[in-house]
Amino acid sequence: SAVISQKPSRDICQRGTSLTIQCQVDSQVTMMFWYRQQPGQSLTLIATANQGSEATYESGFVIDKFPISRPNLTFSTLTVSNMSPEDSSIYLCSVTQGATEAFFGQGTRLTVV
Amino acid sequence: GESVGLHLPTLSVQEGDNSIINCAYSNSASDYFIWYKQESGKGPQFIIDIRSNMDKRQGQRVTVLLNKTVKHLSLQIAATQPGDSAVYFCAENIRDGGATNKLIFGTGTLLAVQP
Numbered sequence: 001s002a003v004i005s006q007k008p009s010r011d012i013c014q015r016g017t018s019l020t021i022q023c024q025v026d027s028q029v030t031m032m033f034w035y036r037q038q039p040g041q042s043l044t045l046i047a048t049a050n051q052g053s054e055a056t057y058e059s060g061f062v063i064d065k066f067p068i069s070r071p072n073l074t075f076s077t078l079t080v081s082n083m084s085p086e087d088s089s090i091y092l093c094s095v096t097q098g099a100t101e102a103f104f105g106q107g108t109r110l111t112v113v
Numbered sequence: 114g115e116s117v118g119l120h121l122p123t124l125s126v127q128e129g130d131n132s133i134i135n136c137a138y139s140n141s142a143s144d145y146f147i148w149y150k151q152e153s154g155k156g157p158q159f160i161i162d163i164r165s166n167m168d169k170r171q172g173q174r175v176t177v178l179l180n181k182t183v184k185h186l187s188l189q190i191a192a193t194q195p196g197d198s199a200v201y202f203c204a205e206n207i208r209d210g211g212a213t214n215k216l217i218f219g220t221g222t223l224l225a226v227q228p
Contacts, residue, residue, distance in 0.1 A: 004156075033215065040121055042202060043157070043218040092156050094216075102147070102204075102216055104156030 002027055002095050006105035013083055013112050020079045021108045023093030028073035030096075034066070037090040037107070046091075049076045083112045121200060123223045132190040132226075136203035136219045141184065145206035147216070148177060148188045152199045160188070160201075190224075198226045 003026040013019050023032065031050055035043040046066055047055040055068040069077045080087050093105040126132045138146070144165045149157035163170045163177045163186075170177050176189040186203050200223050204216040 031214075042221045045215055045217070048215060094156075096214065101159060101162065103159070104149075106154070106156045109154075 002029065002097055002103040004093055004095060004103055004105035006093055006108050008108055009106060010109040011111070013110065015084050015112055017083055018079055018081045019083065019110060020077050021091050021093075023076045023078070023105055025074045025095050027097075030073070032070065032076045033094045033096075033102070034068065034076075034078045035092040035094065035104075037092060039089070043092065046078070080110065083110075085112045088112045121221050121223045123225060125225045125227060126193050128193060128195060128226055128228050130193055132188075132193045132197070132224060134188045134190075134201050134222045134224065136186040136188075136222075138184050138186060138203065138205045138217075138219065140205055140207055140217070141181075143205035143207055143217075145214075146177070146179060146186050147204045147206070148175075148186075149202045149204060149218075150197075150199045151202065151221075157202060193224075193226050195226050195228055198224055200224070 005024045007022045033048055034046040036046055037043045045058050046061045047057045047068055049055045049068050049070040051070045051073050065081055067079045088111050090107045090109050092107045094102045096102050147162045148160040150160050151157045161172045161175050161177050163179050168179050174191045178187045190197055200221045202221045203219040206214050
């Protein structure tokens with residue numbers, strides 16, 4: 001199984017600022033995924049990040065708001081830009097190994113005030 | 114294909130009883146389903162999976178049943194323990210136009226085990 005580390009684990013940010021979340025995997029993976037989990041709700045896929053190409057965003061998410069970097073096969077970042085209180089959420093990184101099994105980081109709990 | 118819902122359904126069971134958590138999925142082309150357990154403050158943890166060509170799979174204390182006719186998935190936990198208290202999510206795997214797989218999550222169920 002893959003071990004995924006996310007930083008920061010939590011943060012409280014002022015509205016209008018940006019936060020970059022880091023995701024580090026202990027092995028090389030082709031695809032990394034970023035999810036949002038709003039309070040009391042399920043996980044919603046934000047985008048898929050492949051190394052060497054631009055991220056693919058799901059409906060309702062745009063690159064200007066959630067820019068993603070994928071500089072190598074073990075690392076990715078997600079930036080939440082120009083934050084508002086509605087962005088308060090848990091942000092999760094995941095990777096797949098084998099055909100489909102997905103492993104998740106512990107998440108980043110973001111509160112925007 | 115995004116999950117919606119403002120409130121998690123809750124299943125309350127007594128310690129030692131069996132638990133059954135249900136999930137409806139939406140995409141008949143989904144080829145793979147996974148159950149995840151999420152404890153407070155942690156990311157989802159893989160429990161068990163099942164491929165679309167199967168209707169039952171058993172693990173340690175857990176069984177997943179798949180009914181493709183009605184697009185229904187269930188997770189059965191035998192002899193539920195306090196440590197099983199968590200939110201449980203089903204997820205369906207969808208192939209996105211070729212090589213990319215992505216997971217679409219259900220709304221989740223909060224399992225509360227009473228001692």
